[in-house]
Amino acid sequence: MFSQTKLRLSLKILLDSVSIFRCSVSLLLKMKSRARFRLCLKD
Incomplete structure (x- = not known):
């Protein structure tokens, strides 16, 4: 039982960290694309 x-708690923690990781990765990609967009505007 214990x-x-x-196990359930560790699984929940793992899922939480995975979702956080996904969020940060998507945020990074957005920032990257935005920077590229700015570079395109400068040209």
């Missing part, structure tokens, strides 16, 4: 709850 190990099951521990």
